Amino acid sequence: MMNSDTLSPRKxxxxxxxxxxxxxxxxxxxxxxxxxxxxxYGGIQAVKGIDLHVAEGELVALxxxxxxxxxxxxxxxxxxxxxxxxxxxxxxxxxxSVPAHQRVVMGIxxxxxxxxxxxxxSVSENLLMGAYSRSDDSEIKEDLRRMYELFPxxxxxxxxVAGTLSGGEQQMLAMARALMSRPRLLMLDEPSMGLAPLMVxxxxxxxxxxxxxxxxxxxVEQNARLALQVANRGYxxxxxxxxxxxxxxxxxxxxxxxxxxx
Amino acid sequence: xAKLPKYILLLVVVLxxxxxxxxxxxxxVRIVDFAMLYIMLALGLNIVxxxxxxxxxGYIAFFAVGAYCYALTGSPHLALAFPQLFPDGLHLSFLxxxxxxxxxxxxxxxxxxxxxxxxxGDYLAIVTLGFGEIIRIFMNNLNAPVNLTNGPxxxxxxxxxxxxxxxxxxxxxxxxIALPSVHLYFYLFLTFxxxxxxxxxxxxxxxxxxxxxxxxxxxxxASAMGINTRNLKLLAFAMGAAFGGVSGTLFAGFQGFVSPxxxxxxxxxxxxxxxxxxxxxxxxxxxxxxxxxxxxxEMLRHSVVPMQQALFGRIIxxxxxxxxxLFGTALIAVMLYRPAGLWPSPVRRRELLTDEME
Numbered sequence: 157m158m159n160s161d162t163l164s165p166r167k168x169x170x171x172x173x174x175x176x177x178x179x180x181x182x183x184x185x186x187x188x189x190x191x192x193x194x195x196x197y198g199g200i201q202a203v204k205g206i207d208l209h210v211a212e213g214e215l216v217a218l219x220x221x222x223x224x225x226x227x228x229x230x231x232x233x234x235x236x237x238x239x240x241x242x243x244x245x246x247x248x249x250x251x252x253s254v255p256a257h258q259r260v261v262m263g264i265x266x267x268x269x270x271x272x273x274x275x276x277x278s279v280s281e282n283l284l285m286g287a288y289s290r291s292d293d294s295e296i297k298e299d300l301r302r303m304y305e306l307f308p309x310x311x312x313x314x315x316x317v318a319g320t321l322s323g324g325e326q327q328m329l330a331m332a333r334a335l336m337s338r339p340r341l342l343m344l345d346e347p348s349m350g351l352a353p354l355m356v357x358x359x360x361x362x363x364x365x366x367x368x369x370x371x372x373x374x375x376v377e378q379n380a381r382l383a384l385q386v387a388n389r390g391y392x393x394x395x396x397x398x399x400x401x402x403x404x405x406x407x408x409x410x411x412x413x414x415x416x417x418x
Numbered sequence: 419x420a421k422l423p424k425y426i427l428l429l430v431v432v433l434x435x436x437x438x439x440x441x442x443x444x445x446x447v448r449i450v451d452f453a454m455l456y457i458m459l460a461l462g463l464n465i466v467x468x469x470x471x472x473x474x475x476g477y478i479a480f481f482a483v484g485a486y487c488y489a490l491t492g493s494p495h496l497a498l499a500f501p502q503l504f505p506d507g508l509h510l511s512f513l514x515x516x517x518x519x520x521x522x523x524x525x526x527x528x529x530x531x532x533x534x535x536x537x538x539g540d541y542l543a544i545v546t547l548g549f550g551e552i553i554r555i556f557m558n559n560l561n562a563p564v565n566l567t568n569g570p571x572x573x574x575x576x577x578x579x580x581x582x583x584x585x586x587x588x589x590x591x592x593x594x595i596a597l598p599s600v601h602l603y604f605y606l607f608l609t610f611x612x613x614x615x616x617x618x619x620x621x622x623x624x625x626x627x628x629x630x631x632x633x634x635x636x637x638x639x640a641s642a643m644g645i646n647t648r649n650l651k652l653l654a655f656a657m658g659a660a661f662g663g664v665s666g667t668l669f670a671g672f673q674g675f676v677s678p679x680x681x682x683x684x685x686x687x688x689x690x691x692x693x694x695x696x697x698x699x700x701x702x703x704x705x706x707x708x709x710x711x712x713x714x715x716e717m718l719r720h721s722v723v724p725m726q727q728a729l730f731g732r733i734i735x736x737x738x739x740x741x742x743x744l745f746g747t748a749l750i751a752v753m754l755y756r757p758a759g760l761w762p763s764p765v766r767r768r769e770l771l772t773d774e775m776e
Contacts, residue, residue: 234642260644272639274632285632288625289644330639337644 187212187372188341193242195228202228204396210341210374215367217383218376219415220393226376227269230345234266235259260289263340267347271330275319279310282318282329286336303332324355331362343374348382360386380415431608435601447600451672453712454607455665460692460708461614461701462661467690468699469627470654471634473543475686476550480523480659482557482681484666487519489573489676499565512579516667523663524656531655535648550686557678572677579606579671603672610668614661618701630654695752697759706761715741
């Protein structure tokens with residue numbers, strides 16, 4: 157279906173080229189390392205000092221109820237929301253003073269909550285916007301072809317305005333658009349939101365497929381069961397703090413009671 | 419658009435002032451000249467509102483900046499403010515002032531844009547509205563302590579535009595054809611309008627243009643695409659403002675007189691209406707909107723007054739008030755029946771059609 161290099165990370169700058177991956181990544185081999193992240197809106201603390209990490213090639217789920225601070229966390233990681241304190245390290249480098257548009261160049265892609273497709277641009281224009289930070293035209297074309305392979309639904313709609321797609325198609329488009337930047341870390345914010353169960357299943361199958369290609373993924377979800385099923389590891393967020401974390405959250409009693417309905 | 423061969427279109431446009439002169443009289447050529455200035459303004463605002471989606475209600479301020487730029491540097495006025503420094507006023511050439519005015523207006527655009535980067539929609543509209551008024555009030559009151567703008571009386575005796583030693587304020591013979599002043603200005607404005615159209619067209623299809631449209635559609639997603647939203651929004655303000663400045667400079671040279679009342683809030687709204695009525699984000703639509711709204715009041719003036727004179731022997735309804743009435747009705751009608759404007763861009767039309775089908 158896809159070549160193994162489909163979702164290969166952006167080519168490293170020449171200075172990094174020779175360094176082996178393990179050395180480039182932070183300690184513990186973490187691609188993303190967050191320490192003591194706090195986010196406040198005015199006087200209200202949305203995120204109260206959380207630690208989390210995502211290792212290379214890992215699919216990590218961040219679950220929790222409405223207003224737990226999941227989206228704020230993702231926005232801070234993408235650079236759209238300034239954190240009040242805390243350290244964010246990506247690939248061993250501090251992101252604290254890196255603006256959002258530079259983080260995309262470094263390899264962080266965000267699929268925003270509510271998908272955020274460019275409604276009045278066509279599907280193919282949306283995808284090309286995803287490659288805005290790149291300038292390798294021939295490879296962009298190649299990636300475009302691969303995206304249509306990964307999401308065949310988008311091929312029929314390529315000249316259609318994105319605002320007229322169904323919710324599920326828009327979610328596919330948003331994911332494909334994010335992948336067009338050749339990220340090393342893909343952050344998904346509530347990909348199941350507002351979608352029909354069948355479509356949710358499809359989207360999650362695609363997420364698994366992308367993860368199987370070796371992409372590191374940070375998945376924020378309210379649908380805890382689904383997220384934990386596909387993830388290697390999970391964090392549970394509760395009113396701005398990490399309440400639980402680990403590998404087998406699906407079997408955890410507390411999680412079961414609070415998020416999985418018994 | 420281009421079913422007609424391009425050279426026929428060009429020929430028609432070139433002969434237009436002569437045709438209007440012969441059919442309707444010279445006054446109408448002057449009116450068309452003003453319409454061209456409005457088209458330039460509307461196209462400039464289209465960059466800010468149509469492409470980048472930033473609702474700007476104070477756009478006329480940049481027109482004012484350009485106009486006063488030439489009024490100050492191309493008239494005897496500075497002799498009043500600084501008699502020692504400029505005993506005869508500063509009479510800079512139009513071609514020197516033009517880039518200066520564009521730069522200054524662009525700079526003002528950045529000054530307006532910088533504090534409003536986080537604002538969108540209604541809130542941005544309110545701040546820009548305030549900015550437009552501030553500029554106008556400055557022009558109105560900067561006659562003391564140093565008489566910089568001559569206050570509400572405005573600045574008169576502005577040098578006519580002079581290109582290659584040829585004054586545009588007099589009839590000139592070119593290739594044996596006598597071209598009256600209004601014709602000369604027509605061709606000058608036509609050149610600039612064409613330039614603005616060309617730049618808009620190139621911008622629309624460029625990386626910058628696509629980034630603006632992404633910001634218009636969804637700012638969070640745009641910055642997640644690696645778009646530097648701050649710089650690009652500032653650039654939109656600056657480019658739009660620079661076009662406004664150029665248009666203002668032309669206006670000052672053409673009219674020979676500027677005063678703050680030409681730059682009221684109503685004018686900003688007028689230009690915005692041209693953009694919205696014609697078709698936001700669509701160059702030809704905006705040109706159509708500018709042309710219609712600039713010509714409509716004049717047509718009214720020339721039809722309503724004689725009609726009332728003939729019917730009642732006196733004027734019952736003042737054409738000015740009738741103008742606002744018709745204008746409002748036209749806007750409501752457009753919003754109801756053609757919400758994307760009279761001549762929307764193909765994409766926008768497609769989207770609205772699909773909306774209706776759902």
